[in-house]
Amino acid sequence: MTNLIASNSDPRGYIQLSGPDSRKFLQGQVTCDMETLTTEQSIYGAQCTPKGRIIFLFKATCDADDNIVLETHSSVTDIALTSLKKYAVFFKTELKDISDQVESKAVPNLQRLRTGSADITAATTDMFIPQMINLDALGYISFKKGCYTGQEIIARAHYRGAVKRRMHHLQLSATEAPAPGTEILNADGRAIGNIASAAQTDESTIEVLAVLADKASDCTEITLGEQRYSVTHLDLPYQIPTGP
Secondary structure, three states: OHHHHHHOEOOEEEEEEEOOOHHHHHHOOEOOOHHHOOOOOOEEEEEEOOOOOEEEEEEEEEOOOOOEEEEEEHHHHHHHHHHHHHHHOOOOOEEEEOHHHOOOOOOEHHHHHOOOOOOOOOOOOOOOOHHHHOOOOOOOOOOOOOOOOOHHHHHHHHHOOOOOEEEEEEEEEOOOOOOOOOEEEOOOOOEEEEEEEEEEEEOOEEEEEEEEEHHHOOOOEEEEOOEEEEOEEEOOOOOOOOOO
């Protein structure tokens, strides 16, 4: 069983930005404060659409020459590169996919899930605003930095308490993990959210991170596809913010 869990990992993608404007460019594009990135300190962030929807998540590192590498889910590498390049033409920065040059060290999906962190994949890009997957609790968002793409929507959700969906950790008796983005229905067949991440615990149990409408956050039963499941709510390793 350990082998099943350990092997259930998604490969990573890597995008390198080089050039004197790389950090300045990203500062106007992503949710985290790029000024806090150092050769010793990596940071986590997201790029969002103008409507505040997450395009991709990343872990950023840099070297002594300020070349910046963004590690992301492999399925969104091309999407991320295309999105960044739309804005990069105005800056002295070069972007390229270096995934084939980096030895990937993927974290098992279950291990990542149990930290309360859901990845963004090709299936879930442009689906969630950052607070829906608890990025404010995970340190992906700076509310003190200047403007960036999508910032107005994200800040409004933060300061006005307008987040009506949040991510929760659930356990289900099932033999197969649902795909990210799968719609979640309640007992009456009404849509109440989406799967953000899922992983097999053993042959008969899965754990999921589910983005649920507030009014359905205490659900005891859900439907995925044609199958109905009883739900056990598990604790997240952090508190979901309730206000600014």
